[in-house]
Each structure stands twice: as C-alpha cells, then as structure tokens.
Amino acid sequence: MKIKDYSIKSLPYIFLIIISSPIFIGYLWVFLRTFTRSMYGMRPTGGFTLNNWALILKDPILWNLVGNTFILALGLTIGILLISSAAAYPLSRMAFRGRKIYLSLSLILHAFPSVTLLIAIFFVLRWISAIPIFGRGLPLIGGFGYNTLGGVLLVSIAFMLPLGIWLMKGFFDNISWDIERAALIDGCSRFRTWRQILLPQIRPGLAALGIFAFMHGWSSFIIPYTFMVDARTAVMSTYLNLLTSGDRPIDYGVASAVALFQLLPILFFYLFTQKYLLKIFSGGMKGGS
Amino acid sequence: MRKAKKNNVVSTQETLSLTRIRPKITWFWFLLPSSIIMVVFFFIPVILTLLISGTNMSTTTGLTGYQWVGFANYKNLLNYPDTFRKLWLTIRYVFLTLVLFNIGLALLISLITTHIPKKAGAFFRAIWLLPRITPVVIYTFMWQILAAAPPHGIINTLIFEPLGLSTTNLIPQYPFFFIVVVNGFIGTSFGMIIFTSAIESIRKDIMVSSLVDGASTLQRIRYIILPQLRWPLLFATTYQTLSLLTSYEQILVLTGGNFGTEVWALWAFNLALNNYYGNFQYGIGSTIATMLVLIGLILSTVYMRFFKFDELVQEPKIDVL
Numbered sequence: 194m195k196i197k198d199y200s201i202k203s204l205p206y207i208f209l210i211i212i213s214s215p216i217f218i219g220y221l222w223v224f225l226r227t228f229t230r231s232m233y234g235m236r237p238t239g240g241f242t243l244n245n246w247a248l249i250l251k252d253p254i255l256w257n258l259v260g261n262t263f264i265l266a267l268g269l270t271i272g273i274l275l276i277s278s279a280a281a282y283p284l285s286r287m288a289f290r291g292r293k294i295y296l297s298l299s300l301i302l303h304a305f306p307s308v309t310l311l312i313a314i315f316f317v318l319r320w321i322s323a324i325p326i327f328g329r330g331l332p333l334i335g336g337f338g339y340n341t342l343g344g345v346l347l348v349s350i351a352f353m354l355p356l357g358i359w360l361m362k363g364f365f366d367n368i369s370w371d372i373e374r375a376a377l378i379d380g381c382s383r384f385r386t387w388r389q390i391l392l393p394q395i396r397p398g399l400a401a402l403g404i405f406a407f408m409h410g411w412s413s414f415i416i417p418y419t420f421m422v423d424a425r426t427a428v429m430s431t432y433l434n435l436l437t438s439g440d441r442p443i444d445y446g447v448a449s450a451v452a453l454f455q456l457l458p459i460l461f462f463y464l465f466t467q468k469y470l471l472k473i474f475s476g477g478m479k480g481g482s
Numbered sequence: 483m484r485k486a487k488k489n490n491v492v493s494t495q496e497t498l499s500l501t502r503i504r505p506k507i508t509w510f511w512f513l514l515p516s517s518i519i520m521v522v523f524f525f526i527p528v529i530l531t532l533l534i535s536g537t538n539m540s541t542t543t544g545l546t547g548y549q550w551v552g553f554a555n556y557k558n559l560l561n562y563p564d565t566f567r568k569l570w571l572t573i574r575y576v577f578l579t580l581v582l583f584n585i586g587l588a589l590l591i592s593l594i595t596t597h598i599p600k601k602a603g604a605f606f607r608a609i610w611l612l613p614r615i616t617p618v619v620i621y622t623f624m625w626q627i628l629a630a631a632p633p634h635g636i637i638n639t640l641i642f643e644p645l646g647l648s649t650t651n652l653i654p655q656y657p658f659f660f661i662v663v664v665n666g667f668i669g670t671s672f673g674m675i676i677f678t679s680a681i682e683s684i685r686k687d688i689m690v691s692s693l694v695d696g697a698s699t700l701q702r703i704r705y706i707i708l709p710q711l712r713w714p715l716l717f718a719t720t721y722q723t724l725s726l727l728t729s730y731e732q733i734l735v736l737t738g739g740n741f742g743t744e745v746w747a748l749w750a751f752n753l754a755l756n757n758y759y760g761n762f763q764y765g766i767g768s769t770i771a772t773m774l775v776l777i778g779l780i781l782s783t784v785y786m787r788f789f790k791f792d793e794l795v796q797e798p799k800i801d802v803l
Contacts, residue, residue, distance in 0.1 A: 205594045209606050212587070215667065216612055218636055219624030234632070234639025280516035283509035295513065297786060302524055304721070304782030306728035309747065309774040312754040312767050313527035313534065319545070351523035354516055383508040412617030415731045419755055430619045434735060437623050445627075445634060452620040463615050467608065470615075471675065 223456075226449040245446035249454065254425065254432070262428040262455075264334060265346055265417070266410030272350040273406045274399055277357030282387045284358065285365035286373065296362075303355035311419055318344045318420060345417045345427075349410060357402060360473065364398035365391065401469035404462055408470075411458060429455045531775055534768035541762045548765070555769040564749075572745040575661060576726040583666025584722045585715065588673025593703060596681045610674055613667045622735040625664050629653045657741035661733050668732065673718040680714045681707055720788075724781045728774050747774055 226232055227246060230239035249255050284296055322328040322338025335341035368391060376386045414430035421427040424435045436448045535555055539548035559565050591610060595603035613621055628636045629652040638649040653660050684707065692702045730748035737743045739752050754767025
C-alpha cells in the first residue's frame with residue numbers, strides 16, 4: 194500500500210524530469226564543454242582545461258562584441274524607459290482628444306507581429322542613412338541608419354515600444370490621484386509632476402521593464418543579423434551564429450565558451466529578479482516563438 | 483518702423499496666447515517621441531510593404547530601376563508550386579506546435595506544478611522559463627548539440643548508439659519534428675504562466691471543499707479547474723496562433739529554412755533579406771510579407787475588440803473631475 198502510494202506520488206516528478214531533461218542537458222553540456230578538451234556525448238574525454246576561456250578572453254573581437262552588445266542593451270534600456278514612461282503618462286493621466294485612438298493603436302501594435310515589417314524597415318533605414326551626420330557619422334553607435342549600431346538600436350526600441358507603453362500605463366494607473374492632484378494644485382507643472390512625483394513611485398515598474406529591456410537587447414539576434422552587414426563585428430548573438438552555422442568546422446569549445454559568456458548576465462538577472470520579470474511575462478508578453 | 487512695431491505686437495500676443503494654450507497641449511510633448519517612432523517604424527513600413535509588393539524590385543533592378551507591375555507578384559505567387567507546399571507546412575507547424583506544446587504541454591505542466599509542493603512547482607516552472615530567456619542562438623545551439631551526430635550528439639550517444647540504431651545528425655532526418663519541438667519548448671512557458679496564475683487565483687475554499695466533499699484530484703481538475711481556464715485558454719490560443727504564424731527566428735537559426743522547413747514568414751525574409759547568392763527579391767518578398775501583415779493587422783484588431791480592452795482605456799479621472 195505504502196509503496197504504491199509513493200510510486201503514484203512520484204509519477205508527476207518523473208514526468209516533469211523526463212520532459213524537462215532537454216533543457217537540463219543542454220545547459221549542462223554547454224557548461225561542461227567550456228572546461229573540457231573534447232566530449233563524447235555527455236562524457237568529458239581528454240581532461241579538463243581552461244584553454245577555451247583563455248582563447249576567447251584574449252580575443253579582441255570578443256571584447257569589441259561585448260562593447261557593441263552592451264551599448265545596444267543599455268541604449269535599449271534607457272530609450273525604452275524614457276520614451277515609454279513619457280508616452281504612458283498623458284495616456285494614463287490626461288484627457289485629450291485622440292487619447293482613445295492612440296491607446297487602441299498602440300494596443301493593436303502590441304499584438305501585431307512586428308518582424309513581418311523587416312523588409313520595409315530595411316528601406317526606411319536606408320533613407321535614414323542618407324541624412325547627414327544623424328544617418329551615419331556619429332561616434333560609438335555609428336549613426337541611426339542602415340548598417341549602424343544606432344539603427345539596430347532604433348528598430349529594437351520601436352519593436353518594444355508598444356509593450357513598454359502598456360506596461361508603464363498600467364503602473365501609472367495604479368498611483369493614487371490625490372498625490373498628483375495635490376502637486377498640481379500647488380502649482381507644479383505637468384512635466385515636474387511626472388518627473389518628481391510620479392516616476393519615483395513607479396520605481397519597481399521601471400526596474401522590471403529596464404531589466405527586461407536589458408536582457409532583450411543583450412540577446413537580440415534577428416535585428417542586428419538583418420541590418421548589420423558584417424556579422425563578425427555586430428553583436429554576440431550574430432558572432433555565435435557565425436561560429437556555429439557550419440560553413441566551416443565548428444570549434445565547440447570556443448563556441449560554448451562564447452555562449453556561456455553571453456549567458457552569464459542573463460542567468461544572473463534571471464536568478465535575482467525573477468519576481469519582477471514574471472510580472473512582465475504574464476502582463477504584456479508578446480507570444481515569443 | 484511702424485510695420486515692425488505692429489509685428490512686435492502681434493508676436494507678443496501670440497506668445498501670450500501660447501502660454502495660455504500650453505497647459506492643454508502638454509500631452510503633445512510627452513507623446514512626441516513615441517509618435518515619431520511609431521510612424522517611422524510601423525505606419526510607414528506597413529504602407530511601404532504594400533507598395534513594394536506592387537513592384538518587381540530586386541537586386542537585378544536595383545533599388546531605383548524597378549517597375550510597377552500591379553498585382554503580377556500575387557498572380558505569380560499563386561502559380562508557384564512552392565506556395566501551397568509552404569502554406570501547408572506553415573499550417574501544420576502552427577497547429578502542431580500550438581496543440582502539443584503551447585496549449586497541451588503548458589496546461590499539463592501548470593496542472594502538475596500546482597498539485598505538487600509549492601517550491602518544487604516553482605522550480606520546474608523556472609526551468610521551463612529558461613528557453614524563453616536564453617538568447618535564441620544559444621538555445622538553438624543546445625538543440626543542435628542534442629541532435630548532432632557522434633561524438634557530439636547527445637541523443638545519438640545516449641539513446642540511439644546503445645540501441646544499435648543508425649547515428650547521423652538528426653535535424654536533416656526529422657526537420658519538421660525539430661522545428662516543432664524547438665519552438666514548442668519556448669512557447670510552452672507563455673501558456674504555463676497564464677494557466678498557473680489562473681489556477682492559483684481560484685478561490686481556496688472551493689478548491690478545498692471539493693476535496694472534502696469527496697471529489698478526487700482528477701475530478702476536481704475536470705469539474706472545478708478546467709472550466710475556470712476557458713478564458714485563459716482562448717487567450718493563449720489566439721495570441722500564440724498569430725505569433726507562431728509570423729515568427730521565424732528559431733527556424734532561421736536551426737535550419738535556415740533548409741530540409742523543407744521554410745515557413746511563410748521565413749520564406750519572405752529569405753527572399754528579400756537573406757539570400758545566400760545576394761539576389762534579393764524585394765518585390766515578391768514583400769508580397770508574401772503583405773499577406774502576413776494583413777493577417778497580423780486583422781487578428782490583432784480582433785483581439786483588441788474581443789478581449790474587452792475598452793475597460794483599459796477609460797477616461798482618466800484627474801482631468802475629467
């Protein structure tokens with residue numbers, strides 16, 4: 194009786210472990226492979242080594258990529274926080290004509306699959322390139338046109354903006370009206386109210402969206418892959434894709450080390466800010482796959 | 483001199499009236515940046531996609547030497563034998579991923595993880611979120627390793643080799659299986675989160691009293707929990723249908739569209755932006771994209787109406803009172 198009880202109770206666990214095993218194994222393999230010379234399936238052969246790490250950490254390309262990817266992630270974070278919190282404020286707290294239309298439109302865009310627009314955006318970015326200085330010729334990001342980091346950044350911000358606006362609007366909606374009204378009656382301007390009274394109150398929301406945006410920018414692949422011509426110098430994802438795409442023999446040790454290197458900040462954020470992130474995933478997540 | 487003075491007066495009047503108006507148009511300045519971005523990266527591209535689909539623009543014609551061809555691209559598309567094969571592939575892919583993973587497995591995992599101790603449940607749900615937060619290239623790399631031929635392939639060395647089965651790279655052998663599974667493992671977490679929070683929000687007294695009244699756990703799932711999940715199920719299904727139909731990032735990285743895995747969205751992308759031989763077909767690519775854009779616009783508008791978002795766009799109290 195008791196043994197039967199236990200076996201029934203352990204059934205769900207067995208099912209969960211089996212069905213989740215590809216995820217466990219995939220992570221474990223990448224982790225192990227970075228520290229080994231070679232592996233046969235899951236079994237390390239040829240002993241442990243730090244060579245893979247030494248190779249990639251000494252590679253100037255990697256640090257260039259880390260810089261680019263970091264600029265992209267940070268730019269996306271700052272851009273999305275500023276633009277969406279500015280847009281969400283009047284949408285949440287002011288009455289003006291066209292407000293409903295603006296909200297409905299941004300909501301449609303939120304559900305709309307923006308990747309279908311990449312072909313047309315290719316042309317838009319080429320037009321932006323033709324603008325002097327702004328298009329190409331800025332330091333650090335190279336401008337905002339085609340084949341520049343700034344262009345990739347702008348498209349990334351645009352694709353995340355509908356989500357950002359709706360999340361921010363939700364956070365603004367939850368602040369009590371009294372504080373804001375008190376500020377306005379005391380003669381505070383709308384701008385100052387936004388900056389000094391409201392933004393500090395939605396700090397957890399800003400943190401959640403900011404972390405989400407950073408992780409998104411740090412992992413982004415399809416936009417830099419499409420709009421930056423040289424995959425080697427674009428961002429970490431496109432570089433890893435180049436290393437693993439099989440046009441030439443794959444160095445699994447190096448590829449795994451690059452992969453784990455890119456994964457570390459993501460896992461760090463995920464472990465320590467899961468509660469925040471779940472709020473975004475459940476609240477306004479776009480379908481993903 | 484006189485004229486200048488007059489002008490001066492006018493301008494001061496204008497500034498005066500401006501300062502009077504300013505409090506009312508503050509919203510304009512707040513909305514300006516996001517409006518510019520939305521116009522440049524959503525509205526113009528939608529129209530542009532439609533326009534380009536009416537041209538024969540490609541690498542051969544260059545970006546300026548194209549001609550208007552009306553609906554010729556659409557007619558040609560109907561005559562391609564590829565068109566319907568790829569459409570059928572897309573439908574099978576969307577349907578199977580949705581039923582098996584995004585809804586099926588998602589429901590199963592949320593039911594199981596809410597019936598085992600809380601910490602264990604949360605642990606497995608955290609594991610299942612990993613595919614979504616892992617950068618797509620790394621995540622796909624893990625599947626390539628799982629499927630590769632020995633000495634790397636994990637499935638081959640752990641399962642197929644001991645059984646004495648043939649051991650070659652599994653992705654070219656079962657490409658359809660892999661695009662469904664690779665996308666499904668990501669898609670599962672969406673439904674999982676929604677269903678779990680719906681299950682956890684069912685009132686505790688109902689949950690407990692049903693067991694006290696003698697219902698078994700399975701009966702409780704059937705008669706108490708599942709009816710409560712009708713709305714989340716509908717939401718996840720509609721939302722994921724659209725995103726599966728139009729997303730191709732994982733397939734692009736996994737197979738590049740080879741081995742008969744080029745779904746419609748990836749086909750458009752490959753034709754117009756990702757041609758190996760550098761012969762970019764902007765016109766025909768935009769034609770395919772136009773159809774996806776139209777499907778996207780229609781479905782996302784329908785969702786907005788359907789899921790009662792009117793409640794979300796209520797008038798703000800502070801300016802109305």
